[in-house]
Amino acid sequence: MRYLPLTDTDREDMLARIGVSGVDELFSDVPAGKLLTEPLDLPRAKGELEVERIMGRMAAKNVAATSVPFFVGAGAYKHHVPATVDHLIQRSEFLTSYTPYQPEIAQGTLQYLFEFQTQVSALTGMEVANASMYDGSTGTAEAVLMAHRVTRRRKAVLSGGLHPHYTQVVETLSEMANDEVVALPADVTASEDILAQIDDSVSCVVVQSPDVFGNLRDLAPIAEKAHAHGALLIAVFTEVVSLGAVTPPGALGADIVVGEGQSIGNALNFGGPYVGLFAAKSKYVRQMPGRLCGETVDADGQRGFVLTLSTREQHIRRDKATSNICTNSGLCVLAFTIHMTLLGQAGLSRLAEVNHANAVKLADALAGVKGVEILNESFFNEFTIKLPKPAAAVVEALAEKGVLAGVPASRLMPGAGLDDLLIVANTEINTDDDRAAFVKALAEVL
């Protein structure tokens, strides 16, 4: 077996040195009858070539985003990632290292975490950011718990524009923890009256912008009313590229900002691994979940970085910890921070502008298709259209024509009466030809 260095002779010598007659003697604590004697019903070892063939066959059955005109978003986005990113994250010293428990030989990881935290706080307009969560959805649930700790209240109000998966993750965790959740119904046109929900019993209000339907939301009035009642505003985003073009939530009064960072540096991967971004006002830092990297000095006075404020964490505080999170999204953080470093604010602004320009072009073109209505007043790179037919069937028909057109609202919210809505994303990867193919195919299908 190519991954196992020991030879049979080695094994015999080692068993003799240990003083046992066979390896099963080392398994003597396994209760009688429970040690397997027969091999399990699985195939035997395979060579690299054969494994590559098997995996390749499975991969080939899927339609890749790069192979067709592709407009699918709703929480995960296809962007171009510079070749440099994937090369660098595969360097052994990054790929095969672990959580920097020994900072003297993990300064590479620690420095990029520190740089990442600085980048995320600048992007979101917040004072402090952590070293990542698993993804945007779990980060949102953790943000709600954090707000409960800060306010000592246990009721969250969720906007109807929040990604339904995020809503469900918050609801699941809250139900288990016996916390209250008020989830407003799906709000396609950003017209809900969330202010009416805020009173002195509310711990936090969770609002996504751009929301799952693509609308940009007015966060400032929500922050103002929340603060007047001692509640926190948790601002959520699923498309981090939008922060290159829109006012950051930190400037609008958000207390915690959480979002999905996949768009920068990370592939679609059928939903994971992704990277949760998590930022807050610095007065709440001791209630934050997850790892934090901080600056310090070594014995010679040289600048260095360490994991810090770990008295919040499970390995020290156990059942009193702010979260149970341990392993997070290290390598996805690295991909994010390299891509962001390559972009800089100049590149990010232009990337955001191209995304927005492409989406406006597509919206204008789709509005010209008979029976299609654009529902958004404002949007960034994603919007919702109303179709004269059920969107799920239209998407299937378009897929057969070689266009992946978007996410039917019914895929995320079955039974909400939104069957004729389609959520359409458009990033820098889409060309004029892609858009023309979409518009033509849609006209044919309708």
Next chain:
Amino acid sequence: MLNRQGRPTQAGDAAAERHETFTGNRALQQIEPLIFEIGHHEATGVDIETPAPFKSRLGSHARQGEIGLPGLSEPEAMRHYVRLSQKNYGIDTGLFPLGSCTMKHNARLNEKVARLPGFADVHPLQPVSTVPGALDVMRELARYLMTLTGMPAVALSPKAGAHGEACGMMAIKAAIAAKGEGATRTVVLVPESAHGTNPATAALIGFSVKAVPARPDGTVAVDDVKALLGPDVAAIMLTNPNTCGIFEPQIVEIAAAMHEAGAYFYCDGANFNAIVGKARPGDLGVDAMHINLHKTFSTPHGGGGPGAGPVVLSERLAPYAPVPFIHLDGDEARLVEHTSDAPEATDPFGRMTAFHGQMGMYVRALAYMLSHGADGMKQASEDAVLNANYIRAGLADLMSLPFPDHPSMHEALFDDEWLKGTGVSTLDFAKAMIDEGYHPMTVYFPLVVHGAMLIEPTESESKASLDLFVATLRDLAMAARGNDKSRFTAAPHHAPLRRLDETRAARQPVLKWEKPAAVKDAAE
């Protein structure tokens, strides 16, 4: 003397014979500033054309003012991150015996297949009809996990071990609620030796935690568990093999006692790598167990993730598995994404995460399993156990074993009894290992052992590598006992940095880069 960073180059006692350099660099060890110190606001390493003028639809939401982030050109960025990488220790650098973390070889085949466009460039919400291969991967991974554990169901979506713990404990909570005992069964038993994630998880979802005392031999006794059992107990969270590296001898009796009391057995599967192909949790009475794909099945640890934490479930818990999951109707696979859409006889407790979990990790883990096969995975477990016991045999006369009566499984646990009176602590010893070119073992965990040193070599080490490691630790041990104190207390001497001041970092937290005051003033 100050170097170009304005820092002293006089690097303490060990550096006295070294020449200072003008740059502060030491050949391959380069001092690397932060991107904020070398980048510029107008610089970029990505060429993007400005679009033709168009009518914005951002409304009143357009960003005013700049973001405040520098960019780097591509060559500058490449050099920055390559230099950073050179300050890191990875499995590919050398032996990485971090107990409980399982730092085994990461095959690049697995990286290669995970990057096939059919896996990497597939969206979680594109039509299900366009991703049959993705469902194949999930089905096949599930089949392997269920076969290896002897369990009838698996929830794939949890994002890492602790997330898997939460998933398993939520299934238990849902099952208890379904029996109408939600209000009474509120206590979870957790041994003192457990990972910190166990009590944190129990508390996260509203359980209170009761500690099970550790026995002097490092195991959990069924009688101690029975003494704590009552109508208020929901479950036990027990790691097996446990965090002392011992297979719990009374695990079957403990499981039976839990079941008899109407409670559940959650097994922390962090150490499953010791017993793959040797014993099945399903045969031991386990109700739920997470599997760290990044430990047992070698998906890269990546400097702290991403992981993946699928949870295998017993017949009693299977109906409560969260969405999404694949439901097999004959040979027809259906992706169930909503609780409202759940098949009969299931009652999903909710959703753990957006989308379908860590697909990128599923692909890598499956490639690992296909490569090893049933025979290779069993051999890997045996070699991991053999290697740990070989190290133990090589050090037992010099370092103290807290639990000599049980064989070690995949990791050997020492305490600091043997360091008493030397003035050298476990931490000092670990830092001296860095100078010898090794990543230290896990230290000060598990908490039940004073000054713990938990050594897990994994199956990836050759005998020659183990022999050198043992010889090195013997040399260090003798030096520690021989009053060569400065080799330890001032260590590391040869790492990119000397020992870091963690207390200062926590007392005066600096969590991001701020423009130095002098620069700010000059700009104003």
